[in-house]
Amino acid sequence: MPKYLVTGAAGFIGRSITAALLARGEEVRGVDNFITGKRANLTGLDAIEFLEGDLRDPAVCAQACAGVEIIFHEAALASVPRSVADPVATNECCVNATLNLLIAARNAGVRRVIYAGSSSAYGDTPTLPKHEAMSPNPMSPYAVAKLTGEHYMRAFTRVYGLETVVLRYFNVFGPYQDPTSHYSGVLAIFCRKMLAGQQPTIYGDGEQSRDFTYIDNVVHGNLLAAAAPAQNVAGCMMNLATGARITLNQTFAILRDLTGYGGEPEYAAPRAGDIRDSLADIHLAGELLGYQPQVEFREGLRRTVEWYRACARE
Numbered sequence: 001m002p003k004y005l006v007t008g009a010a011g012f013i014g015r016s017i018t019a020a021l022l023a024r025g026e027e028v029r030g031v032d033n034f035i036t037g038k039r040a041n042l043t044g045l046d047a048i049e050f051l052e053g054d055l056r057d058p059a060v061c062a063q064a065c066a067g068v069e070i071i072f073h074e075a076a077l078a079s080v081p082r083s084v085a086d087p088v089a090t091n092e093c094c095v096n097a098t099l100n101l102l103i104a105a106r107n108a109g110v111r112r113v114i115y116a117g118s119s120s121a122y123g124d125t126p127t128l129p130k131h132e133a134m135s136p137n138p139m140s141p142y143a144v145a146k147l148t149g150e151h152y153m154r155a156f157t158r159v160y161g162l163e164t165v166v167l168r169y170f171n172v173f174g175p176y177q178d179p180t181s182h183y184s185g186v187l188a189i190f191c192r193k194m195l196a197g198q199q200p201t202i203y204g205d206g207e208q209s210r211d212f213t214y215i216d217n218v219v220h221g222n223l224l225a226a227a228a229p230a231q232n233v234a235g236c237m238m239n240l241a242t243g244a245r246i247t248l249n250q251t252f253a254i255l256r257d258l259t260g261y262g263g264e265p266e267y268a269a270p271r272a273g274d275i276r277d278s279l280a281d282i283h284l285a286g287e288l289l290g291y292q293p294q295v296e297f298r299e300g301l302r303r304t305v306e307w308y309r310a311c312a313r314e
């Protein structure tokens with residue numbers, strides 16, 4: 001019986017956590033409904049027990065949770081603009097599915113659930129860096145949905161004693177992130193376009209900034225969260241990021257070097273629901289997990305460009 005369940009195992013972050021667990025010799029079950037996950041992302045993960053199903057269905061949640069000890073809950077409908085276009089779908093896939101999963105986890109005697117929170121919970125508060133004691137200020141349906149999941153996590157620790165840990169991710173990027181949808185993360189889109197010699201679009205003036213976090217850092221934080229003593233982390237929420245920020249204009253300039261793209265970006269109107277600046281205070285994850293970023297932004301971006309370049313050659 002697998003010890004670990006990864007939800008969204010065919011998605012970008014779920015796939016990466018699954019691969020790291022397998023590399024440690026762990027037994028893993030993965031679940032995905034393939035709404036945004038890709039079958040191709042399961043290549044190389046043949047050793048997992050895979051369940052195709054949708055967490056909006058309580059029966060799927062029960063099957064997924066049976067016998068496991070630790071869950072990495074990565075399944076979601078990511079993207080702020082997707083939630084602006086269809087808030088109900090985001091709510092169903094982020095809130096209803098999370099509640100179903102927690103109920104199934106409690107019923108199955110799962111010990112710990114580690115939840116993919118989102119920096120979008122902080123919203124457009126002017127204070128930087130964002131630290132965990134700040135009041136949330138969700139600006140989009142996506143932010144509301146991810147934040148609601150956080151509240152359910154904490155409530156399940158308080159009421160049922162399930163060990164839950166919330167990791168608030170900040171703009172994760174890296175290999176296996178889908179670059180093909182206009183709901184994709186900006187770096188995935190820019191890498192694909194610029195490698196193909198196509199002009200990327202910057203929404204707004206490009207001076208918005210993000211704490212872009214390379215995937216290996218997020219995987220590292222999750223593995224630490226799985227291993228941390230319950231008295232340190234159960235019912236806790238913490239940022240998972242690099243603690244540095246960069247503007248889109250600066251990022252574009254670095255990508256021009258890395259990809260060899262010779263043109264300029266196109267500038268378009270700012271996107272609804274966007275926030276201006278985002279930067280994490282990462283001290284709490286340092287204290288509670290011993291977390292330190294493993295790969296800095298430029299090196300992460302270099303590896304990411306190389307990965308998309310290799311994909312484009314296939």
Ligand code: UD1
Nearest residue numbers: 078079080118119120171185186189201202203208271278
């Ligand atoms: C938000 C959340 C993040 C969450 C992610 C899920 C914040 C601070 N972050 O990221 O935690 O995981 O949603 O999708 O709320 N942009 C362009 N051109 C493009 C695409 C995007 O200029 O082609 C711009 C956007 O307008 C935005 C920035 O790039 O200003 C980043 O966008 P995106 O990658 O979608 O992430 P966030 O919305 O910041």
